Amino acid sequence: MKALVQGVLQGERRALARLLTQIENRREGSDDALAALFPHTGRAHLIGVTGAPGAGKSTLVTALAKALRGRGQSVAILCVDPTSPFTGGAILGDRIRMADLAGDSGVFIRSMATRGSLGGVASATRDAARVLDAAGFDIVLIETVGAGQSEVEIARIAQTVIVVEAPGMGDDVQAIKAGILEIADLLVVNKADNPGVDNTVRALKMMLELGHPVNGQMRHHGHLMTVDFPDAPNEDFWMPRLVKTTAINGQGIDDLLLAVDAHQAWLRDRDRFPQFESAQIRNELLERVRDSLFARWLAEHNAEEIEAVSRRVQARTIAPHDAVANLVVAPKAQSV
Amino acid sequence: MKALVQGVLQGERRALARLLTQIENRREGSDDALAALFPHTGRAHLIGVTGAPGAGKSTLVTALAKALRGRGQSVAILCVDPTSPFTGGAILGDRIRMADLAGDSGVFIRSMATRGSLGGVASATRDAARVLDAAGFDIVLIETVGAGQSEVEIARIAQTVIVVEAPGMGDDVQAIKAGILEIADLLVVNKADNPGVDNTVRALKMMLELGHPVNGQMRHHGHLMTVDFPDAPNEDFWMPRLVKTTAINGQGIDDLLLAVDAHQAWLRDRDRFPQFESAQIRNELLERVRDSLFARWLAEHNAEEIEAVSRRVQARTIAPHDAVANLVVAPKAQSV
Numbered sequence: 191m192k193a194l195v196q197g198v199l200q201g202e203r204r205a206l207a208r209l210l211t212q213i214e215n216r217r218e219g220s221d222d223a224l225a226a227l228f229p230h231t232g233r234a235h236l237i238g239v240t241g242a243p244g245a246g247k248s249t250l251v252t253a254l255a256k257a258l259r260g261r262g263q264s265v266a267i268l269c270v271d272p273t274s275p276f277t278g279g280a281i282l283g284d285r286i287r288m289a290d291l292a293g294d295s296g297v298f299i300r301s302m303a304t305r306g307s308l309g310g311v312a313s314a315t316r317d318a319a320r321v322l323d324a325a326g327f328d329i330v331l332i333e334t335v336g337a338g339q340s341e342v343e344i345a346r347i348a349q350t351v352i353v354v355e356a357p358g359m360g361d362d363v364q365a366i367k368a369g370i371l372e373i374a375d376l377l378v379v380n381k382a383d384n385p386g387v388d389n390t391v392r393a394l395k396m397m398l399e400l401g402h403p404v405n406g407q408m409r410h411h412g413h414l415m416t417v418d419f420p421d422a423p424n425e426d427f428w429m430p431r432l433v434k435t436t437a438i439n440g441q442g443i444d445d446l447l448l449a450v451d452a453h454q455a456w457l458r459d460r461d462r463f464p465q466f467e468s469a470q471i472r473n474e475l476l477e478r479v480r481d482s483l484f485a486r487w488l489a490e491h492n493a494e495e496i497e498a499v500s501r502r503v504q505a506r507t508i509a510p511h512d513a514v515a516n517l518v519v520a521p522k523a524q525s526v
Numbered sequence: 527m528k529a530l531v532q533g534v535l536q537g538e539r540r541a542l543a544r545l546l547t548q549i550e551n552r553r554e555g556s557d558d559a560l561a562a563l564f565p566h567t568g569r570a571h572l573i574g575v576t577g578a579p580g581a582g583k584s585t586l587v588t589a590l591a592k593a594l595r596g597r598g599q600s601v602a603i604l605c606v607d608p609t610s611p612f613t614g615g616a617i618l619g620d621r622i623r624m625a626d627l628a629g630d631s632g633v634f635i636r637s638m639a640t641r642g643s644l645g646g647v648a649s650a651t652r653d654a655a656r657v658l659d660a661a662g663f664d665i666v667l668i669e670t671v672g673a674g675q676s677e678v679e680i681a682r683i684a685q686t687v688i689v690v691e692a693p694g695m696g697d698d699v700q701a702i703k704a705g706i707l708e709i710a711d712l713l714v715v716n717k718a719d720n721p722g723v724d725n726t727v728r729a730l731k732m733m734l735e736l737g738h739p740v741n742g743q744m745r746h747h748g749h750l751m752t753v754d755f756p757d758a759p760n761e762d763f764w765m766p767r768l769v770k771t772t773a774i775n776g777q778g779i780d781d782l783l784l785a786v787d788a789h790q791a792w793l794r795d796r797d798r799f800p801q802f803e804s805a806q807i808r809n810e811l812l813e814r815v816r817d818s819l820f821a822r823w824l825a826e827h828n829a830e831e832i833e834a835v836s837r838r839v840q841a842r843t844i845a846p847h848d849a850v851a852n853l854v855v856a857p858k859a860q861s862v
Contacts, residue, residue: 487819497808514811
């Protein structure tokens with residue numbers, strides 16, 4: 191592991207790929223490796239790209255990566271699919287589509303099959319993003335399917351969140367949009383050459399305007415709010431920008447890049463990066479505390495004890511809430 | 527609360543609606559109310575209905591509810607939308623579509639806006655389903671958008687899981703299907719009057735056959751596997767059934783009902799209900815233990831302490847993993 195960590199810090203691609211695998215599988219020494227890399231993190235700009243299936247996320251990510259490379263920035267792409275238990279399938283498809291980035295040593299592409307991953311999707315993604323950050327990439331693009339919790343998790347990790355939509359999605363999809371809009375810093379309407387693009391843009395603009403706190407219709411839960419800035423005055427909200435793209439032929443990608451830069455400059459001008467990171471670290475510590483307490487409890491209790499209580503609950507002689515009060519007794523000072 | 531509990535047990539609709547609201551908002555006395563209702567649970571058949579947006583889930587649920595009512599069973603419908611922070615929107619749409627069930631005292635419809643709900647979507651849904659079970663409904667239909675984790679959570683709660691698909695969905699959707707197929711007991715291809723239905727049916731059949739353990743291509747992670755039956759022989763797997771429906775005009779609903787009955791009979795014949803419930807209760811107890819340990823830790827630690835450690839992590843003087851080891855010390859026997 192030590193050699194791999196050294197390799198990663200020296201920019202060796204093979205060491206990077208191998209260390210990511212070790213950490214993904216929670217091999218022994220993972221925590222030490224992450225700790226050794228940790229002082230080298232905090233420099234990359236993390237950009238999350240999410241959206242409903244079929245919106246063309248991976249084509250967009252590929253185009254964005256090319257554009258970033260064009261101005262000399264190194265790019266790591268992390269494809270996270272929390273809905274798929276397979277390492278093949280969609281992820282394989284992404285890889286094929288991204289083949290035209292291959293051969294460029296300034297790009298690194300990594301797919302993660304995170305369904306059922308130990309410790310959850312969020313922490314696995316965070317760990318991998320940290321390794322890529324420590325490896326010295328300027329930009330880490332984190333691509334994920336906008337499904338349920340995953341887009342909220344990505345918002346916790348990435349400094350800039352891009353939500354991708356496409357024209358011609360049904361009524362039901364509007365509902366998903368409502369949820370996903372909350373975390374968007376930039377909103378991309380991709381496949382802008384498709385019919386219905388104007389309707390989609392109009393609908394999204396209306397939702398964005400309703401969502402903006404200045405208009406007061408409802409509280410804006412935008413990206414920065416999710417990490418808690420209770421003192422931020424209303425006029426100091428980032429108003430999510432909308433960009434039209436046709437990623438497949440590169441149209442609109444320059445505009446998207448400008449919007450990314452604008453968001454980054456906005457964050458920097460207000461010194462928001464340290465605030466963002468501080469909230470992020472606090473959340474991470476609390477999550478780890480919770481996991482660690484539970485792990486210790488599990489080590490202290492045997493399966494028979496848990497089974498016995500389960501059986502009483504199943505017989506309806508005790509309610510779950512009360513059963514837990516018995517299982518989690520006050521600190522067992524007497525047993526020390 | 528006591529009066530509400532009594533009302534629920536006597537089948538009063540207003541008491542039921544009010545108690546659900548109290549419990550959803552975690553009002554004082556919620557745990558006691560749930561404990562009082564708990565001995566009356568375990569009788570309803572819980573059916574989960576999930577699938578990608580646009581597949582026509584709520585139309586199908588409405589049609590299924592009508593069919594169940596037609597043979598005299600009482601039905602509660604729980605609409606869970608973990609992607610929407612709004613109580614309006616899609617949920618309002620569902621209510622309108624379900625208007626033709628209104629006025630029938632044997633049906634009760636409830637929408638939950640669970641995003642950001644305390645204790646998570648899964649436990650909020652479980653609590654609500656228990657109240658409906660205790661209220662004496664024969665069938666509880668739990669409808670949710672098949673997005674990320676929510677379909678896995680529904681599988682933990684419902685005894686029968688129906689996954690709804692529609693023809694003509696894109697490549698990306700295939701990937702979601704792969705994940706969602708794992709939990710399907712019954713697979714519905716709705717909108718069967720749309721073009722492309724035969725292709726969809728063929729593709730799904732192929733996936734089901736590949737997924738079946740007898741064919742050995744990959745391990746079947748079907749519904750029953752998720753609750754762990756390590757000893758179940760291969761030939762004793764429920765092979766998910768595929769049903770074509772056009773819910774909007776009622777076509778195929780009778781077939782779906784037969785398939786639901788077949789699955790229920792299959793479970794009953796093998797005495798699987800108690801096994802399912804036992805695994806479910808064990809999981810619930812462990813989740814509650816974890817939450818309870820964390821709540822106690824939070825009560826014992828003040829914000830300044832957590833802030834101080836966060837700052838050291840942000841300064842990169844300590845890695846998150848090591849910081850947590852400091853925060854979660856061994857049982858503090860000395861402080862008693």
